[in-house]
Each structure stands twice: as structure tokens, then as C-alpha cells.
Amino acid sequence: MTAKILIFSCNWDGWSCIDSAANAGLSYPVSVNIIKLTCLSSLNAGFMLKAFEHGADGVMLLGCQNQQCRYGQFDNSIEIECDKAREIIKMLGVKGDRIMLARLAPFDGRGFIEQLNGFIHGIKNPAIPAGAQKADKP
Amino acid sequence: MGKSIRAAVIGRTIDALQAALYLAKIGTQVKFITDAPAFAFFESSGVDPRLFWSTVLNAIQDPNIEFVYNTSTVDICGEKGNFNIKTTQQLRYIDSDLCTGCKKCEENCSTRLTKTSDGKNVILNAVHKPYPGNKSVPSTMVIDKNGISPCRASCPLGINVQGFVSLLANNKVQEAYDLINGSAPLGGILGRLCKHPCESKCSRAKVDSAVSIRSLHRYAYDNVVSPAGKHLVAAGPASTSKIAIIGSGPAGLMAAWDLKRRGYDPTIFESHNVIGGMLATGIPRFRLSREIRERELGQLLDMGIKIRTGITVGPDIDFAYLKERDYKAFFLAIGASRNNKLGIEGEDLSGVIDCMSFLLLLNLTDDLFIGSNIVIIGDGNSAVDSARAAIRQNKGSVKIVSWTVPEELTASADEIQEAREEGVSIEYSSYPVEILGNKNKVTGVRFCRTKLTDELMRNGWHRPEPVEGTDFIIEADHVIVAIGQSADATQLNLEGLDIEKASGTIRVNPLTLATNLPGVFAGGDCMRGPNNVVEAMADGLKAAESIDRYLSDSDLEEGRQIASKKVAEVDLDSVWAFPVKRAEMPYLDMESRKNTYEETTTGFPAQTMVEEAQRCLSCALCSECMECIKVCKSNAIRHNDTVRHKDVEADVILKFPAEDMGVKEEGPAADKSGVYTISHGTDRSEGDVNVKLMAAVMQTILDSDLEFLDKLSTGRFGCDDQAEGSHDPIHYLEDHTLPESKQGIFLCRCNGENSSAIDFGRLSLGAQKLNIAHISEIEQACTEEGAQVIAQRWKEAGLDRAVVAACRCCNYDQICYSCNDRRILSSHYLRRNIPGQSSSDIEYVNIRELCAWAHGDDRQSATDKALKILEAAVLLPPSGHQKYERHPINPAALFIGESGTAKIAAMTLEVLGCKLFQVTQVPDSLEIGGQPGDYHVKLGFSDRNEVIKTGTIIIDASLKQADLDKLGYTYTGRLFQRLISGMVKDHAGSKLNLNKYASALNRAGLFINPPLTGREKGDESAQGVALAAAILLYLRSNWITARDSVAQVNTALCRGCRTCIERCPIIEMREGANGLLHSHLERFLCMGCGACASVCPTGAIYLSGQDKSRIGTALKSFLCPAEI
Structure with missing residues (x-):
């Protein structure tokens, strides 16, 4: 069973990597799902936790490299939000490495796949401990 | 204007x-x-x-x-x-407007080319992306062509030789068969008997030896699965005019076939009791088996061609008789069957026979007696055929006697080779002087030796001449005279027909084959003299065209001059070809060969055929096999462009x-x-x-x-011409509450790209459980036609919203750099065809890159993924895009400060007709009100106050911080701060750039000068002009338009904590009606990144398209989908 990964990708450099990967015929596990956002700066820790609540085994944040934001959001708010979320899942008994922030150069499809595969391999035991996950099937 | x-x-x-x-x-x-x-x-x-x-x-x-x-x-x-x-x-041979770049044509292309791309040798198909392996825009395909191939150009029948060879190289036998038949049938016969001018012209000979085209032609016919084809369908009656074709040889048959296909009703008159002319009477069975001949001729007759055998036109019935019976057009194709005589003593002795009579007897009789010592005089194919036939009948000596040297024989080399293998001996340089006999019975032939002269004969060989005093005798009990045939058109008894006296052939116009008599055409050997089957067949086709024109009163000649297309020449340096031996035609083993009249060659095995076909160098690049046309759903391919x-x-x-x-x-x-x-x-x-x-x-x-x-x-300064504005405005609905919305799903097949990787059937079944009103497939969503289909179904089903599952990823009115032309077009066409819809009424989801491509090797997974994506899209609340809002830009420029660049910029703008305000003295107070594009600037001086209305404000970068501080913590003030600091930090903000960093700065109409960073001092004039250019660009956009997805502040929830202000320069604090401070967000400048919304502790900021409910719904659908 492959880990369920949710990717929050920014619309610009992040999405260009995903698109390039598909154009280059690179594949990734089907258990990886992608939500596209305008900018990672629009994401707060709450959404990351929400993903774990719904059963994600890992959350990957895919965005641009430092100082490359299309919107000029050059502060590191996403890193702060990541740290917040990591602290909280640690309290629930889940290692912080379940959240990964990948900053890639635009159109780096291969880099995206490498980062993603590395992330998936790093998740040794996909099952989130009981109690940390709330059954929320509609 | x-x-x-x-x-x-x-x-x-x-x-x-x-x-x-x-x-x-x-x-x-x-x-x-x-x-x-x-x-x-x-x-x-x-x-x-x-x-x-x-x-x-x-x-x-x-x-x-x-x-x-x-x-x-x-x-x-x-x-x-x-x-x-x-x-x-x-030319790219593809209609760029229609091609969606789906690459189906490339998958189906039968031609592989080697090409250099980025210094590397790559193999690609004749139809391909302009930059293989690299994204290109527009995504239109391109076809590489280089005139027509030499083989095709040399075929008298116009068969697309390179085309069928390329199809065979892909083992597409049926397709090859059909392609050949588009030009001419009887491939089994041509594949055995054609003199293959194509092979003589084959460029492969420059590498090693010509491709064995004739044998490939034969393969297609011997191995085709369903021989019935379009080419054997007679057309409905085009005319009631009767046409008489005299002779059922290859020329006559072809004319009949073509006329039948054109809807005429021809009748063939044949003097023998068998049809086929020389095919039946002059070609021995070991070269063309009776089965093949009967099968192929039978197919043609089955089209309904009428045949009258045993009737010799001329002696039996005359033309007056036929004309009385309403025959309106005639095609004379009686061949050349009169045997040439040696004209020497003894030719009428018993035991001397001409080769045509001999072959006819042999083809029609089973137990023909021949002597044991046979001499064949002549060296053409008939001579060799006769020799080979004789040696099967007789175990004695069979000798061909030729008048010339081994290198200049008339018969084809492979036939001579076969004959030798079978035991036929050949005597060269011998000229018959007299046939010797005893009691009226032949006993031998006296020959003398010959030597070659410099004179060239019509066939290009040297004429030999006898040398006196070199006589010798070869004994024989049978002599077969095979020194050729000639035409004899006089036997037709057609009064007034123009006949060449010397050769007995009929004179015609070579373009139309018309004789001097109206309605009478002639072709084949009776017009050319003895020739090959392929020329005769070509004449038949030409005659059919002429007869069609004659009977429909059209000009016989117009437009028939063969268009001289450039014949392709292969550049051997650019072709990647290693010598590969030409495939040998396999033969029966020698023992069975000598004892049978059955065909001696067995045809290529499948593997040999493919390998041989792959030797083709594709001289013309695209082979025009037309396989691409079959799969192109957009009808975008234009092979005939010039x-x-x-x-x-x-x-x-x-x-x-x-x-x-x-x-x-x-x-x-x-x-x-x-x-x-x-x-x-x-x-x-x-x-x-x-x-x-x-x-x-x-x-x-x-x-x-x-x-x-x-x-x-x-x-276009000013806004008066905006009614006819070039930008098609998007219409947004104000009220977007759709509690009972009827939702539909459209699945784009992408011409098979999506539908082959994803199980659309399961997708439809799964999606139907999502309580939708409509789901259907469309071939391509990115074409006008596709959009029209969607619009039609949208209307019929009464939809309010729909999900379009194709390759577009969003419904925003923005251009991401990972987008492509087809995605842009798909929304463009839909917007055009479904008027009055809000952009948020259509959710686009990408099932191509994200499913069909990312999981293309696993149909199950790709389908699962697509289903999840669809579910998420259906369940998403509407993105609630903002109402379309814009206001005009005031075409004026306010310069604050004094510098050389500013002066030059101002002068430039003045020339261009722009309204200018120049304030050289820095004001004591500065307050910018109004809104972007229409600022109201209050300037306070010691002696006066001024209010200036302007669309753009330009300040000197050299202004002191204290001066800037006068602007306070307003968005304009902060944007100016950014501009100035950007210059120092040298990041994107300072750069006047058309596209990159679509930041608020580009929309605000705020500029600093000089526009260049400190490093590039010097050219004041260029900097001033550039600044003017940037200002002009802004003013010329005429309107400032809010984006469709922007953040909004709910002032009731805002508690004025200023957190958002730290994230975004376009937010400022304003006093509300209740006297409390709240965030004000300048919506005309908002780019919709959402940074403000994510930090708002009270949830007062809402970002349409990306609010919490949408992200939450998508999360749930992806991670714990309902059991569907």
C-alpha cells in the first residue's frame, strides 16, 4: 500500500514542475493527489492538519524557490506555517517529516518526481496512529 | 480616431x-x-x-x-x-487552426526519418511536433515533405510506391494493398511481371542496391486478408453511352475497370477464348500462375464488365456494326501479336515455330510434344520464357542463341539467371544465316559470328553485325523463333485509321491516346509496339480518362499535363543508412522447379518483407500513405498544400x-x-x-x-473607443447562489489520448452517481466544433454549471506560464459559444496530464484518479468569481521631481499626445487619493494647494526618504517604497517588464525614474524614452480591470489587527462608518495570491475560487472519496 500523499502546489513554479513531469512522461503513484493554489502563502497550518485529519499519510508543499514568488511574497510565511503544523502533528505522535516543503526551479519535472519519490520512501509506516485520524467518510 | x-x-x-x-x-x-x-x-x-x-x-x-x-x-x-x-x-501541411496537437497522426505515421535535432541524431515520424520532445506553441504538428519520391515519379501507373513500401515496413499489408489499388489493381500480376522502373530509380542503390519493390508489391497482393475493396466497386450509372474495348489484355482491362468505376458500362471484345491477352497467351505459367491470373482478372469482371470472347473485331464484326449498335466510344487495345520473321531460308520447315504460338500452345495444351534438341533464336523475355518452358517439357538440350554479348541481352537478368539454373545454355554473338532441313524437317541452324558496332539501337544497346566467314552449325530438331513481335493494326479493318506503316502501330496523341478518328482511342502494344504490362495498364487508365471526357463533352487535354512535382533527392549525408543486403526472392528447389509448370518463386516470408521494406530511404520524407488522415478527427491534414x-x-x-x-x-x-x-x-x-x-x-x-x-x-488614448474594445470582456454574474443547480460533465476524449488511457465507460458510470444532470463525451474540447457540441448539449440538458474534464486546469482569467495554446483556446471557444455564463460556471479539470499521462500505463489507476478529480470538481462550491468591474484610466502623467530622464520621458509623452503635469518642486505635503488609474493627488505647497487628477504618477528615485514618508502608510506610499527599495535590492519590482511578476506595481500606474538600476547609468536619453514607453504601455491599456479572483474584506469581521498589511502592500487601514479602523484592500490591484486570507485570524478575508470550503471539499474528495 503506497502512502496517501496530498500535494498543495502553487500555481506557478510548482504547477509548472507537475506539468513538465507529465509532459516528459514521468509517472508517480496514483495515491498522490494534487490541489492547486494560487500561492503557497495562501496556505496555513490548518489546511495541512485537515489533510491528515482526512487520512493523508504525508503532505507535500510544492512552491517556488526563494525570492521567486510571482506575487512578491518573499517572507517565509509558509515555512512558519509548516513548522506550526509539524509541531502539532508531533504532539499527536506523528513525525514531523510527514510534511515536506519542496522549493523547485520552474519546469523541473524530474526534480519534482525525485523529491516526491524521496518523500514517499521516507514514510516508512504509512498508517497514522489510531486516534490521530478521525473517521470522516461522507 | x-x-x-x-x-x-x-x-x-x-x-x-x-x-x-x-x-x-x-x-x-x-x-x-x-x-x-x-x-x-x-x-x-x-x-x-x-x-x-x-x-x-x-x-x-x-x-x-x-x-x-x-x-x-x-x-x-x-x-x-x-x-x-x-x-x-x-508549408506544414496541417491546418494550424484545426490541429489540436493530439499526436494521433504521429502514432499512426508509417514513415520514420532520421533528423538532426540539437546536434543529435533522432528518429522521428514524417508527421511530428515541430520540436520533438519539446513543448511548442502552437501545438500544431508539422509534416516533412520533399517533393515526390523517384520510385513514385517513375511509375507509369502513378502508384504511390514509397507509400506502400512504408506501410509494409510497418507490416500494414491490408493498408498497402488498398493504397496500391487506389491507383491500379492487378497487383499480383504487376508484382510478378512489371519491369519495375521504380527499382531502376531507387535511391537506395546509392547505399547498396535498390529496394526489391516489385516483390513487395507482390507480397501485398499475395498476403492481403480481404482482397475485396473500394477499388472493385462500380459506380452508379453515369451515362448510358456504350463503349467498346477491343482486346482484353492489360490495357483493355484497365480501361474497362476505370470506366466501370466512373459509372460507365464498357464491353470488351476478345478474339481468343481466354481473357487477359498476352497475360493468358504469352506468359508461361511458371512466371504467372493460372490461379493468380484467374483470380485477379475474375475480380475485375465481377464488377460487371461485359466480355465477348471469340470475336475478332475486323474479320468477324466491323466498326459499322458496332456503331449501329450505339457504341459511342472505342478503345483499341489489340496488342502486338504478329511474330517477327527471320526472313531466312528454311523458316517454313516443320519443327520451326514462333515463340508466341509455342507459348500459346503450351498454355492451352497439356501434352505438347517437342523434340530433344531445341534451339531458340532471340534473347528477349519471350525467348527465355520459351526456353524455360521447353526445358520443362524436354530433358534434352535447350539452347538460346543470341546475336549479342552477355552484357547486352534484352531479357531481364533474373530471368536469365533462372533459366541458366534450370539448365538452359546460351550461345552469344551468333547470327542466324539459314535453317537447315532434311525432307521438310528441320535438322539445324547455320549461324555466323557477330561483332558489336557503334550504332545504338532503340533499346540502347549496340547493334551487332555479322562477320563473314565465321559460319558454324548448331543441330536442332526444333527451332523456336523469338525475335520479337510487332503490332498489326491493319487487321482491324478500320477505315481511315492512321497507322504507322513501318511498325504497324496506331498513331495517337500521346497525352490523350486519341487516334485521328473521333471517339476512337488506342493504347498498349498496338500503339507502342511490344512493351511491358505496366505501360499497357497505364494506357488503359489514360484512355478511360479520355473516354470519360469525350463522352461528357469535356476538353480532352485540359489540365492533363503531368504536374512536374519536384522529384526528391536523398541527401545521403543526412540519412542514417547502413548497407543492408537486398532480400533475395526465394525459389522452389531445383528438382521441383524443372519438373513443374508451377510458379518457381515463392514470395517473401513476412519477416523478409518487413526488413526489405525498411531499407527504403523515404526520399520524399512523408510517404503520403494517408494513414494520418484516417485518425485525424479534426480534419486538419492538408497533404496537397502548395x-x-x-x-x-x-x-x-x-x-x-x-x-x-x-x-x-x-x-x-x-x-x-x-x-x-x-x-x-x-x-x-x-x-x-x-x-x-x-x-x-x-x-x-x-x-x-x-x-x-x-x-x-x-x-486610442482615452476610452471612447472601448465599445469596440479588442479584449473580449468576460461577463460575471452578480448573484451566484445556485441552490438547485443542474450540473453536467463533459469528458474530452482528446482524440483518443484520454479515452485510451482512461476507462470512460467506468468514469461515466461512476460520475452518474454524483447527482448530475448530464454526462457525455466529446472528441476534443479545444476546438470550435467541440465547444459547439458542448453548448448544444448544455442547452438541451438545461445546465447551470458544468465540469469540463480535458486538459485545462482552471477557470481563471489569467495565463500561467505552464499553460498552452489548446488550453487557452478551449476556454476561449466555450466562452464564445456559451454566452452569458460566468467563468465560474465551468470548472475545468485536467484529466490528461494528471491522469492519462501521469498514469498512462495503468488504466485502472488512471480511471480511479480521474473519478476522484471529477468528484471533487462536481462537489466544489462555485468559485464565486467577482463581478466584472473596471474603470477608465485617466490618460495623464504626473511627474514629481526634477531629472534629465523625467524631462525626456515627459517630452516623449507630449509628442505622443499625453496630458502632462510636471511638479519640479517637491511639495510640502503629498496625499494620494482616488483609485488606481484615476488618482486625485493633493499637493500642498507653502503658498498654495493643488489637486491633480492623473492616471500615472512618476517620482524621482532621488527623492529623500522624508519626502516619501509624506505618503504615509497608504498603499501608494508603500508601493513607492517598494519601487525604491526594489532598485536598491534589485529584485523584480523595479523592472519594467511586460509580463514577469504580474505584481500590483504593474497595475498601479506608479513609476520611478530612472527606470534602470544604478549599474546602468549613462544613457539618460534611452532611460527617458524607456520610461515613456512604460508609461505609454500603461495608459494605452485604457481600462483598469479587477481580476476575477480577488480577496475581499468583510469589514464586519475585521478587527483591524493589521496582520494582513504585513503580508501585502496594497492593503491599508481605513476608518469605517462606525469610526473603527479596518483593512481596506485595493481590489483593482489585488492579484489574488491569498496571502492575506491565510493569516487573517477572524476569517474576515475571503478569496474567491480558493476559499476554505473549496479546498476542504477537494481535500475530502481526494482523501476519502465516497464509495463510487
């Missing part, structure tokens, strides 16, 4: 594109002429790929730019204000020499007035500073004469 300026931009670089885009945006009509087939990004260019793609994608959808691809400039005529650019367009020369008109021309050309064309000196060569050599390490480029373009405009400037200045 003045007429727009027409500018032509010639080039292929990013600078050329940016210049074109700039010109378009300030209201110029631009023709972009590029020799490139499309735009593609290359690392080596050193350009930021984001800049590259956003420029390309913005440019291709700018209505003021028309692209002329694949086109080189031949000449520039005329003068400034009235140029006429002569161009030549390399080279286009087009004139492009322009007032002014900008040339951008290609950077990789090495040699830079120097300055405009060499150009005529009005033609500007811009090679400013942008230093790419600077990122993408395009200030220089804009300065160059602007300078070009300024260099033009005043009339030209007049046109520009009376152009």
Missing part, C-alpha cells in the same frame, strides 16, 4: 516577441513574421523559461498580433508607411536578427527608412531587463515621421 499603425516584426527571439507584444498593447496592428514553425523553449537561449512562456502565451492571444509562422522574408518593397513584404511560407508566397503590408518594420546567427547585423544603416534592425544584445545575466528593448522600440516609433506619430497619438 486615427487608423492603427501596421507594424511588421520579423524575427524569432524572445525580444522580437516582446517588442511585438509591446506594440500590440499600445494599439498597433502587428504582423509577426517568423521562420520558426512554432515557439519552443531552449535552455541554451539563456532566457528565463517563465518569461519566455508567459510572453509567448500572452502574445498568441493578443488580438492585435497576427502570427505568420514558417515564413521567410524574401524582399521588402515599398517605403515607410506603405511597405510590402514578400514572403515565402514553408508553397505559398504571401505579401504582408506594413507601415513600419522591425527586424530582430536571430541571436544564434553569430554575426550581428549592424544597425539600421543598411536598412531603408522605416525598417529598423534591433539587436540590442540584452545581457541575459541581468535577468530580463527589457527596459532597453522598450527604449529601442519606442525610439523606433519616435524616429518615424510626424504623420506616423500623429496616427499613434490620435489612436
